[in-house]
Amino acid sequence: MKVPFIKDINGVTSTGPCPAEIIDELKSNGLKLMYEIYGSSETGDVGFRNDHKNGYTLLRHWEKTDQNSQLKRKNATGEHMEYSLQDIIDWHDETTFTPKRRTDNAIQIAGVNVYPSRVMKILATHPDIVDCAVRIMQPNEGTRLKAFIVPATGRKKTSQLESSIRKWAKERLSPNEMPTSWTFGHKVPVNELGKQADWRA
Structure with a gap:
């Protein structure tokens, strides 16, 4: 109406x-x-x-x-x-x-320019991942990247999936691009405005 x-x-x-x-x-x-x-x-x-x-x-x-x-x-x-x-x-x-x-704004990881958007695009090609987000850690979490993964339904248990994804990502990402924290959930976190939100590593 x-x-x-x-x-x-x-x-x-x-x-x-x-x-x-x-x-x-x-x-x-x-x-x-x-x-x-x-x-x-x-x-x-x-x-x-x-x-x-x-x-x-x-x-x-x-x-x-x-x-x-x-x-x-x-x-x-x-x-x-x-x-x-x-x-x-x-x-x-x-x-x-x-x-x-x-723009694809670079961030500094151990003195090297890293593009979180590039890391996210690569992770999104994994067959067991339906959505993901990549951010730099908060100061109290560390100094590297962190990843939030939305796995496809009916896939491996989280511990097995994380191990599989880590091994797969290590073959495609540089050491500075490699996330050191992996969080799994049903949906990438967003705020009340629908924009991507941070999560605790």
């Missing part, structure tokens, strides 16, 4: 990309505008748009840099600080942009 909006109501979405068809449906039901906010926990709000067919407008306290996925802004002392974005950005001009795809 559709419930129409009263006159001059605007919406805001900022927790992640909102499907265009949902925005169109809300507008057909009387929503005046839907403001989409682009940003991250690390940067806060970066840009906005109220038409999903157009690019985002950069907020005034941010400045474009020569690096595709970096912005700068002044701190409290007036110095320019640079911040990395989580996406590859397609710039239309100095203040208008469209996020294209996620």
